[in-house]
Amino acid sequence: MTIYDISEKAGVSIATVSRVLNGSSNVSEKTKKKVLDVINKYEYTPNAFARGLGLNTMKTIGIMCADSSDLYLAKAIYYIEQKLRANGYDSILCCTGYQLENKISSLNLLITKKVDGIILVGSNFIYENDADNKYIADAAAQVPVMLLNAALDAPNVYSVVSDDYTSMYEAAAQMIHSGVRDMIYFYNSNSYSGKKKRAGFQAAMEENKLFVPGRSLQYYQGSHEDIPAMAEHLKELSDKGISFHGIIAADDTLALAAVKYAKAKHLKIPEEISIIGYNNSMLTECCDPPLTSIDNKLETLCQHLISTLLGVLSGNEMPKKTIFSGELVKRGTTR
Amino acid sequence: MTIYDISEKAGVSIATVSRVLNGSSNVSEKTKKKVLDVINKYEYTPNAFARGLGLNTMKTIGIMCADSSDLYLAKAIYYIEQKLRANGYDSILCCTGYQLENKISSLNLLITKKVDGIILVGSNFIYENDADNKYIADAAAQVPVMLLNAALDAPNVYSVVSDDYTSMYEAAAQMIHSGVRDMIYFYNSNSYSGKKKRAGFQAAMEENKLFVPGRSLQYYQGSHEDIPAMAEHLKELSDKGISFHGIIAADDTLALAAVKYAKAKHLKIPEEISIIGYNNSMLTECCDPPLTSIDNKLETLCQHLISTLLGVLSGNEMPKKTIFSGELVKRGTTR
Numbered sequence: 161m162t163i164y165d166i167s168e169k170a171g172v173s174i175a176t177v178s179r180v181l182n183g184s185s186n187v188s189e190k191t192k193k194k195v196l197d198v199i200n201k202y203e204y205t206p207n208a209f210a211r212g213l214g215l216n217t218m219k220t221i222g223i224m225c226a227d228s229s230d231l232y233l234a235k236a237i238y239y240i241e242q243k244l245r246a247n248g249y250d251s252i253l254c255c256t257g258y259q260l261e262n263k264i265s266s267l268n269l270l271i272t273k274k275v276d277g278i279i280l281v282g283s284n285f286i287y288e289n290d291a292d293n294k295y296i297a298d299a300a301a302q303v304p305v306m307l308l309n310a311a312l313d314a315p316n317v318y319s320v321v322s323d324d325y326t327s328m329y330e331a332a333a334q335m336i337h338s339g340v341r342d343m344i345y346f347y348n349s350n351s352y353s354g355k356k357k358r359a360g361f362q363a364a365m366e367e368n369k370l371f372v373p374g375r376s377l378q379y380y381q382g383s384h385e386d387i388p389a390m391a392e393h394l395k396e397l398s399d400k401g402i403s404f405h406g407i408i409a410a411d412d413t414l415a416l417a418a419v420k421y422a423k424a425k426h427l428k429i430p431e432e433i434s435i436i437g438y439n440n441s442m443l444t445e446c447c448d449p450p451l452t453s454i455d456n457k458l459e460t461l462c463q464h465l466i467s468t469l470l471g472v473l474s475g476n477e478m479p480k481k482t483i484f485s486g487e488l489v490k491r492g493t494t495r
Numbered sequence: 496m497t498i499y500d501i502s503e504k505a506g507v508s509i510a511t512v513s514r515v516l517n518g519s520s521n522v523s524e525k526t527k528k529k530v531l532d533v534i535n536k537y538e539y540t541p542n543a544f545a546r547g548l549g550l551n552t553m554k555t556i557g558i559m560c561a562d563s564s565d566l567y568l569a570k571a572i573y574y575i576e577q578k579l580r581a582n583g584y585d586s587i588l589c590c591t592g593y594q595l596e597n598k599i600s601s602l603n604l605l606i607t608k609k610v611d612g613i614i615l616v617g618s619n620f621i622y623e624n625d626a627d628n629k630y631i632a633d634a635a636a637q638v639p640v641m642l643l644n645a646a647l648d649a650p651n652v653y654s655v656v657s658d659d660y661t662s663m664y665e666a667a668a669q670m671i672h673s674g675v676r677d678m679i680y681f682y683n684s685n686s687y688s689g690k691k692k693r694a695g696f697q698a699a700m701e702e703n704k705l706f707v708p709g710r711s712l713q714y715y716q717g718s719h720e721d722i723p724a725m726a727e728h729l730k731e732l733s734d735k736g737i738s739f740h741g742i743i744a745a746d747d748t749l750a751l752a753a754v755k756y757a758k759a760k761h762l763k764i765p766e767e768i769s770i771i772g773y774n775n776s777m778l779t780e781c782c783d784p785p786l787t788s789i790d791n792k793l794e795t796l797c798q799h800l801i802s803t804l805l806g807v808l809s810g811n812e813m814p815k816k817t818i819f820s821g822e823l824v825k826r827g828t829t830r
Contacts, residue, residue, distance in 0.1 A: 174510055220604065228563050228588070229573035238564035241590040245597065250604045253563070253588035255576040262580065269555065269585045273608050387780040416781050423783060445722040446751050446781040448758060 170198045221469070222270030223253040224263065225281040230384065232411065232439050232458070236281045236308055239462035247470055249276075258284060264295045277303050277469050283310035283352035304472045306465050309456075310352045311481055318472065319481040320465040322456040324353050327486030328360030328408070331436050331454055334488060335406050336368050338495040340434050343406025346394070346414050348380045357410055357438065375402060380414065390417030391424065398425065405433050412437035412444060412453055419447055419493065435493040449492025456486045505533040556804070557605030558588040559598065560616040565719065567746065567774050567793070571616045571643055574797035582805055584611075593619060599630045612638050612804050618645035618688035639807045641800050644791075645687045646816055653807065654816040655800040657791040659688050662821030663695030663743070666771050666789055669823060670741050671703050673830040675769050678741025681729070681749050683715045692745055692773065710737060715749065725752030726759065733760065740768050747772035747779060747788055754782055754828065770828040784827025791821040 167174045172191055179187045180195040221244055225233045237253060244251045252273060254266035263285060270278055278299055285307070287293055293312055299305055300316035311319040335343055345361040347354060358377065365371035380393050394407070394417065409415035415437030419429065427433045429449060437444065440455035464482055471478040502509045507526055514522045515530040556579055560568045572588060579586045587608060589601035598620060605613055613634055620642070622628055628647055634640055635651035646654040663680075670678055680696040682689060693712065700706035715728050729742070729752065744750035750772030754764065762768045764784060772779065775790035799817055806813040 174513055178509055178513060218607075227573060228576070229566075229569040231564075231566075234564040234569045237590065238562060241563070242592070245592065250601065251589065252604070252608065253590065254586065255572065255588065257577070257580065266585065269587070272553075273587065385777040387777065413777070420780070420783070442720040442722065442748070443781060445755070446778060448755070448783050 166195060166198050170194045218250075218274050218276065219248060220250045220252060220273070220275050222273065222275035222278045223251050223281060224256055224266055224270070224278065224285070225253065226256055226258050226263075226284050227384075228253070228255045230282075231413070231441050231443065233282050235441070236458055236462060239459050240279060240281065240308075240466065243463060243466040247466065260287070260292060260295075267295055267299050271299060271302055275303060276473060277306065279306045279308065279465065279469070280310065281308045283307075283354070284349070286310045286312055286352045304469060306469050308461060308465055316472075317480075318465075318468050318478060320461050320468065321481070321483050322353075322458075322461055323483050323485050324356040324456070325360040325363075327454045327456065327488070328357040328438075329364045330360075331408055331438075331488055332361045332364035333368075335408065335434055335436065335494065336364065336370065338434065340406035341370055342404050343408055343434070344376055344378045344397075344402075344404045345410070346378050346380065346390075346407050346418060347410035348382070348384065348414060349410060354410060361408055385413055387413065387417045387420060390414055391420040394418060394421040395424065406435070407433065408436045410438055412439050412441045412451060415451055415453065415493075416443055416447055419451065429493050430495045434495060436488070437493075440489050444489075444491060447493070452491045452494040453489055454486050455489050457484050460484055501530060501533050505529045553585075553609050553611065554583060555585045555587060555608070555610050557608065557610035557613045558586050558616060559591055559601055559605070559613065559620070560588065561591055561593050561598075561619050562719075563588070563590045565617075566748070566776050566778065568617050570776070571793055571797055574794050575614060575616065575643075575801065578798060578801040582801065595622070595627060595630075602630055602634050606634060606637055610638060611808060612641065614641045614643065614800065614804070615645065616643045618642075618686040619684070621645045621647055621687045639804060641804050643796060643800055651807075652815075653800075653803050653813060655796050655803065656816070656818050657688075657793075657796055658818050658820050659691040659791070660695040660698075662789045662791065662823070663692040663773075664699045665695075666743055666773075666823055667696045667699035668703075670743065670769055670771065670829065671699065671705065673769065675741035676705055677739050678743055678769070679711055679713045679732075679737075679739045680743050680745070681713050681715065681725075681753060682745035683717070683719065683749060684745060689745060696743055720748055722748065722752045722755060725749055726755040729753060729756040730759065741770070742768065743771045745773055747774050747776045747786060750786055750788065750828075751778055751782055754786065764828050765830045769830060771823070772828075775824050779824075779826060782828070787826045787829040788824055789821050790824050792819050795819055 167177045177195055180192050225237060228234055241251055256263045256266045296305055296312055297314040300314055305317045307319045309321050311321060347358055362371055365376055380390055382389050407418040409418055415435050418435045422429050422433045437451045437453035440453040444451040444453045461484055468478045502512045512530055515527050560572060563569055576586055591598045591601045631640055631647055632649040635649055640652045642654045644656050646656060682693060697706055700711055715725055717724050742753040744753055750770055753770045757764050757768045772786045772788035775788040779786040779788045796819055803813045
């Protein structure tokens, strides 16, 4: 869509289109409306304008995350920002919240802002229902889309993921090996990554014939950072007669709540109860004893994601999906 | 700067300028260069283009913060994002790091992206040397600039701040009142807000003739989230013979390190050592015993900042500076 097309479709001269585009007052309201109608209809945006200028790259990457106050997502954004800047790219971030509708409008906003590529941070951008993922494929028709710890099979979409399934499987296997038989999986997310973690835990339990439906998996539905409420939830489970000598948590915040619960019950850690967190965040050292946690190699993931993106932008053939292994970092909350 | 001006200054027809702007191949390289030179010289950006289109508002606010993985800043971004969205605004965020040069380029980037206003989150955007703050005043010449917990006296710049000085003064006064005489102030930032906190502590100590230069103020220069290193720093102070029975920390992370230090030294909290943090973050509940901390009313600040910004954008007269009081939230680490 060029200025010539607008002129033709609006039935006015190019000079008139130019005058409208440049805000000249020397145009009648009626004529202005004709031109703007065509522009709106064909979505002739400043975006197209910039491309026309030969400014094919603004050296800017759009980043989206659901909630920048989530410790894991915040850290990911930090690494991504740093690595983009080191490579001469600016970045702009949209915090979308968890509603699909807002994710779609944020993605459209970034496209309008003429970004060279888009990074979706965290696994909650991918939905079970494939139709709900169309917004990502649509964006990828315009710019490369990178997924951090999520995967989607669509052209121009690239994934870098941590092997959450295996990490959780190994954490559970390790706790079983240490002698705990009745541990629970304490989680609060059913995202792409959340499901893989849960499945890894469940597989290890089932292999050892320790999985008890309705009991081994404990879902917490509440604020993502209200540690006292999470601890209270565990206390209620215990009060209901569900006993457990181990807790594997889907993130470090939930694990800290487990530690808080154990202390309130005067259970010795790790002698009477073992606890494992996930993300190996700064919270592991906020904990007394320090928290055993799974390091999902976030910085490595981010590094790899950026080099893949830069490769794509340079026109190189890059892997569609890359998987990294996590690692259990043993500290004071496990035997 | 209109397309007419470009045409005139480049000495080519308007149609030619249009062709260049729209990326038509039907223009010689020489002519294209003439036009682009004028455009570059006069900074005729897509920004101006959009304004010319009458798209005076994109309903988008630019947010800048130094480090989105900082707990306090991350939370502030979260509140601001939510409140903007509730009012129909999109937002885009730039994480700038702590270098002035990067702050300036991020600010320019946001202006280019046609934001309606800019929010600088956190006090590290303001420098002692007034000349270094020129980039903010320059931006404010184009769009309103809001400062969260920082202040700058310039047209079109609005500040919403927490009264850090008084909060720290009261925390110190409270600890003195509880019987501690030799507490130290443990800090790691000399930002606008950082200085006010430190001054509040110092004032309370001086009034009680307890301030000891070179001893009462203890600066930690290291990673902002390496709790073991912070705790080690306190241990080294103690090993050097500097004794203290209270620690007032500039943020909750430093306070958690103080708790870790106390536990390593087998000091009873709060009987043998009192500890106060700042920000009243989720970390207060990660701590055992739960951490006494100053609530600086971050959500209230953010709420007020957004309503001020919306008022400014609606053309209303709004207060240039608003100050809120903090509040000491007593938990288990103080008597």
